[in-house]
Amino acid sequence: MSAFVDLKPATWTGIAAGFFLAAFASDEPALGGGLLAAELALAAASRRLRAFLAVLLAVLGPVAVSLFVIHGLLHPGAAGVAVGPLWVRPAGLAFAARTLGRLAALSGAVLLATLAIPPGRILRDLADRGVPPALAYGLVAAVRFVPETRARARRIIAAQQTRGLPLNGNRLRRLRALGALVRPLLLSALVEAEARGVTLELRGFWVRPRRPPAESPAERLIRWGAALGGALALALGRLVFG
């Protein structure tokens, strides 16, 4: 299992690309389901299953409900059967299942890439591959600090509430409260950016040597095999299913 945790970001990207391409091979529900099952297994192997499921359900839950309700009841040109007071269209339900299967496989591929690769590892991998450290840091900082910024925003809201700032009431009152939350957030972000620059200097990040990460032939095989496998599946799917 730990072998999956240690995979390089580029390898996870290759795996995700493979799943993404394969999802377009056909809209057969079995393909979508199979790809999703494989993605779930990989998420579990990389110890990200809980986060994977949470995000997937949050994203696809409302979509699934909409798809089945709209196509199950209103799918154009499909015959229907009466279920109580409703007129359900089986062809519409099948269409919803196919669409959902493909969407799930595509979303799973993207999630696999984003959840299995911690931002710090992407950053260090980019720097090791020769991307200038400042650029690499800038690219990853947006992802890296989203949760930290959210946590800081929560702390600031908490601090201002304990100074009597009410967060209820009319729009004008809430608008005034917004200033007391946004301004310290911006100010502290500026302070943090300056301090973080000093820290990276002290840790020697700006002079980090370029060092292409050592990786085993097996890992290279996984990366390219997954990406090419996905492309091949797509080509075959197009040939067979049109």
Place this chain on the structure above:
Amino acid sequence: MGSLVDLRLKSLCYPGRGPVLADLTLGLGPGEVVGIVGPTESGKTTLAYLLAGLIPGAVPGMASGRLVIAGRTWDFKGPPDRREWLRQVGLALAEPYYQLSGAADTVAEEVGFPLENLGLGPDRVRARAAGLLESFGLGPLADRSPFQLSVGQQQRVVLGATLAPGPKVLVLDDAFDHLDGAGWAALRRVLTEGKAEGKAAVLLSGRLRRLEGLADRLLWLEGGRLRPGPPPRPAVGPRSGPRAEPGPPVLEVEELWAGYSPGEPVLAGVSFRVRAGEALALVGPNGAGKSTLLLVLLGLLRPWSGRVRVFGLDAGREPPWRLARLIGYLPQNPAEGLFGPTVRDDVAFGPRNLGLSAGEVRRRAEAWLSAVGLGDRAGRHPLDLSPGWRRLAALASTLALETPILALDEPTVGLDDGLYGRLVGLLGRLKGEGRTLLLVSQDLEFVGQVADRVVFLAGGRPVGEDSARALLSGTAPAEGRPQPDSPPGPL
């Protein structure tokens, strides 16, 4: 004994300002630990930046003179070779959160990060990081995100990362205020080992007592100049008081369970009571749940189970802004809440939120600014103040709410001896007036001087209770309780 550090500084200026440091000479031999004590804004951090090779370069500034470390001379004409300097000088500063690189996903990676930047292979990085994690008691936290740790735990991580390249000179600028007893013990061990290996350390603090017992020699920094000999000894005030006769319970916590993630309680069955006019301190190791407990009392974190009552009100149901009329709160990182164009505006913010008249808002702002000694700095931007003054600005804005209870989280961090004395005097006066104090602090000197009673927390549970006098006299904690956090030197 040859010199390991030889600093001869003519002057150091920041752009657009006069000299911050001038005519300063500092020499350290191998195995020597020097303590530099100085009041806030005396240039301690600037001196630390200079030794770490940050000025000129990462921090804009101009210096003249020279610094020799282990035979390598640097003339301040440009930044030093950073890769070489990493092995010469390691610097840790006061606010640990800002010293997390943001480039590491786990504590182990954060500690090993400087070694990766030096080009060491993964196996050597892992081995060295594992040793440092062990030294600072961070082994069980190795796979956690450093951003999710308590401030005290983050301070240990920063110390580990600073020591990772094995610098010949360790510079700590108030980088110990959040350490608990185990953290202090680890720091002592590291310094002792460093001395044995012929390394040196420069420890900078605003509090003389922090450095006594750690440093071989003490120097005094004032007005940008370093003076030999022991700095003026701060007056040790009597225990605060007079204490008003404790009244009825104003704060009641019963079997409290709370946390941030399901199944991972931070507080596991905490119970205690505080009476009106009493000063209670919560003491315990880093990550014991002390700050979390304050969040529950303030209505900022809903309890999972148990009861929390503030003047009879259920804190688990009341919105925080309503509880703000009863409990004034000084957060651990007060800078995050300050945002006004001036300190005066920030102090007036709370009273204004309470819907008081303009005259009353003004009166309170001026009164509490003056009480903490910020009267002549009231027109400055709060973020332009030193960390010590910033903490007092946040305290003034808390006090301006004029609540019957004050909950203060690490109020002494960043204060120098003068500001510390002022804080202790002020809290003593408030206690004498009948205010109830709830203190969270790693500073046992402070706890001993201000608190009446101490509750020990460990692993989210109360593990004992004592009078603050017992804490001072060394009879507490009793057997079976965790060793509380003890700074070096006499209390």
